[in-house]
Amino acid sequence: MRQDDGDRPGAERAEGGAPDTGGAAGDGSEDGFRRSAAHLIDEALGFLFPAALRAAADIGVADHLADGPRAPAELAAATGTDADGLHRVLRLLATRGVVREDDRGRFALTETGQALRGDVPYSARTAVLMLTDRTMWRPAGELTRCLTDGTSAFEALFGMPFFDHFAQDERTAAVFHVGMAAMSDPENALIAAAYDFPKAGTVVDVAGGHGGLLLEVLRRNPGLDGVLFDRAHVLAGHRLGAAPEVAGRWTxxxxxxxxxxxxxxxxxxxxxxxxxxxxxxxxxxxHCRRALRPDGRVLVVDAVVPAGNAPHQSKALDLMMMASLAGRERTEEDFAELFRRAGLRLSRVLPTPTVLSVVEAVAA
Known part of the structure; x- marks a missing residue:
């Protein structure tokens, strides 16, 4: 039910992406309140887009669009789904540019939607499935609990803390770790290139998952060795051994x-x-501070929440952290205080071409 911006009342946008109300209080007129109501109702329906995106990712419909447009009936037969329901899901995805419907009622994958395929470099399919998994979705619907109780909603819903839940079996863990790898893969080379690593020494990737970032760092810095450090069940899926160019330089x-x-x-x-x-x-x-060799550095690679009203992925992820985990996204000042308490000193913050920055700390 999301209309094009040009058709929706009050659709004029300020620079930050929010509706331009002409001031904090608006004009106070009946029409102003009507526009506000229309906008808020439209926004409240926004959760249906990620629901549709998840459904499309779950059935792998994008893989069947790799060779060109197809009718919903064809796609339904290929995916074992209901043709009418699939048409309705694709129609909503078309409003956000993931697919495009032609005048014959066929759907084609757009350039924006290509990474929904599972057979392309930097496929986002498993990342979409992770981010819309019930472990993220259900706690997000309980944000009021976070505000009233001051705690994550996850444990009350699932009976255990977040990471305990994901460690309970291989299938459950795969949702998180494979999804995180897919979310990280497009970022890793860009982050590795954005920081001037030393010419020699050892890089320890702490809780480094499947090793995607460490692999890119070692590829770009042939004088470095690497240690991928994580829990045993996570390390079982690492990818370092599949890269012959870094052979002998990692453990x-x-x-x-x-x-x-x-x-x-x-x-x-x-x-x-x-x-x-x-x-x-x-x-x-x-622990990182105590394990640092002389002149060593700790690099926190994370989103840094900017000031102001402009959209930034960190502001959305911050609510996911509040709902499902015990964490938060942080400002530069927040990181400086964490480092101070850990015996470190924030030395600089380096933006990267991704949503993440490299927040560098040295021994205090």
Whole structure:
């Protein structure tokens, strides 16, 4: 039911993407309140777009559009789904430019929608499935609980903390770890290129998952060795061994970063600090500080929440962290305080071409 901006009342947009109301209080007229109501109702229906996107990802419909447009009946037969229902899902996705319907009622995948395929580089399909999984979706619907109780909604809904749930079996863990790898893969080469790593030494990728970022760092820096550090069930899916160009320059290490981390010259933590509250972040950042070799650095690779009203992915992810985990997205000032408490000092923040920045710390 989302209309084109040009057709929707009050659709004029200010620079930040929010409706231009002409001031904090608006004009106070009946028409102004009517426009406000229309806008808010339209926004409240917005959750149906990720629901449609998940359904399309789940059945793999994009893979059947790789060779050109097809009718809903053909796509339904290929995916084992209902033709009418599939048409309605695709029609909504077309309003956001994921697919396009032609005058013959056939749907084609757009350039924007290409990464919904599972057979392309940087496929986002498993990332979409992770981000819209019930473990993210259900707690998001309970944000009021977070406001009234001051805690994550996850444990009340699932009976255990977030990471305990994802560690309980291989299938459940795959949703998270494979999805996170898919979310990270398009970023890794860009992040590795954005930072001037030392010419020699050891990079420890702390809670590095399947090793995508460490692989890109080692590819670009032939004088470096790497350690991929994570839990055993995560390391089982690592990809370092499939890259002959870094052979002999990496090892894996099993462990828990709340207890200790391996020694190294650079400790990298990508999308880790946002999962945890301040006290727990200080614990593992303190372990990194103690494991740093002389002149070493700790690199927190995470979103840095900007000031102001402009849209930024960190502001949406922050609510996911609040609902499902115990963490938060942080400002530059927040990171400086975490580092101070861990015996580190924030030295600089380097933007990257992605939504993430490299927040560098050295020993205080």
């Amino acid at each position: 894996t290490a099993e462990g828990d970063f709340f207890e200790a981390v391996p020694p190294g010259d650079v400790h990298v933590l990508k999308r880790i600090t946002h999962d945890w509250d301040d006290d727990r972040c200080v614990t593992f950042l303190g």
